[in-house]
Amino acid sequence: xxxxxxxxxxxxTKCTLPSSFWKxxxxxxxxxxxxxxxxxxxxxxxxxNVSSKNHKATVERAAKKMNRQLMCMSYLG
Numbered sequence: 378x379x380x381x382x383x384x385x386x387x388x389x390t391k392c393t394l395p396s397s398f399w400k401x402x403x404x405x406x407x408x409x410x411x412x413x414x415x416x417x418x419x420x421x422x423x424x425x426n427v428s429s430k431n432h433k434a435t436v437e438r439a440a441k442k443m444n445r446q447l448m449c450m451s452y453l454g
Contacts, residue, residue: 394420396420398418398419398420399418399419399420400419400420400422401419401420401421401422402422402424403421403422403423403424403435404424404427404431405427405431405435406431406434406435406438409421409435409438409439413442421435421439423435423436
């Protein structure tokens with residue numbers, strides 16, 4: 378018998394963020410363009426191994442086109 382059955386989360390909302398968005402890992406600007414079609418349910422997260430040049434270009438592109446916050450997990454702003 379499972380002992381922690383009360384701690385399970387709902388399967389439909391298991392991988393969502395508290396803001397009810399799904400994370401999408403982005404490595405370059407081309408992958409960010411995919412989110413333009415479905416930006417109501419997904420938010421972008423920049424991968425940690427992206428170069429500073431690509432990171433800056435991705436942030437600038439997201440600021441222009443997307444109405445969504447860009448979740449940056451690196452120290453660059």
